[in-house]
Structure formats: C-alpha cells, structure tokens
Amino acid sequence: MSLLYALLVGAIAGWLAGKLMKGGGFGVLLNIVIGIIGGFVGNWLFGVLNINLLGGVIGDILTGAIGACVILFVAGLFKK
Numbered sequence: 001m002s003l004l005y006a007l008l009v010g011a012i013a014g015w016l017a018g019k020l021m022k023g024g025g026f027g028v029l030l031n032i033v034i035g036i037i038g039g040f041v042g043n044w045l046f047g048v049l050n051i052n053l054l055g056g057v058i059g060d061i062l063t064g065a066i067g068a069c070v071i072l073f074v075a076g077l078f079k080k
Helices: 002-020 028-049 056-079
Strands: none
Touching: 002 028, 002 056, 028 056
C-alpha cells in the first residue's frame, strides 16, 4: 500500500511541478516520474535543511512538488 501511496503522491507532485515550472517541464508522463523522484529529493533536501512542512498527504505533495521543481530546474539547465 505504501508503494501505491508513493506513486500517487509522486504523480500529483510531478504534475504540479510541471505546471509551476516555466515551459511545463518534459510532458505529463516524464513529469510524473520526476515527481516520484522529486519526493525523494525533497525529503532529503528538507532533512538536510531541517525544515518540516505540513504533515499528511498535503505535506507529502508539497515536498514532492518542491523536489520535482528542483529536478526540473536542474534538468532545464541541461535541456538548452
């Protein structure tokens, strides 16, 4: 069940990050994959910075979306 939860939250976070970033990211499917990876990046980043966002699903989505935005930003630097 936790894998399904991670995939669903990552998909929402990737879609949200694609909407937030200039240029829309890399398409819906790749943005979803980036959102899943962004969840791990966001958790690591906020752990290092000792930042605690909202708890529950909303906090997980925000963490994943911010992590995915970081990934999309860095990937956009190489996309040019």
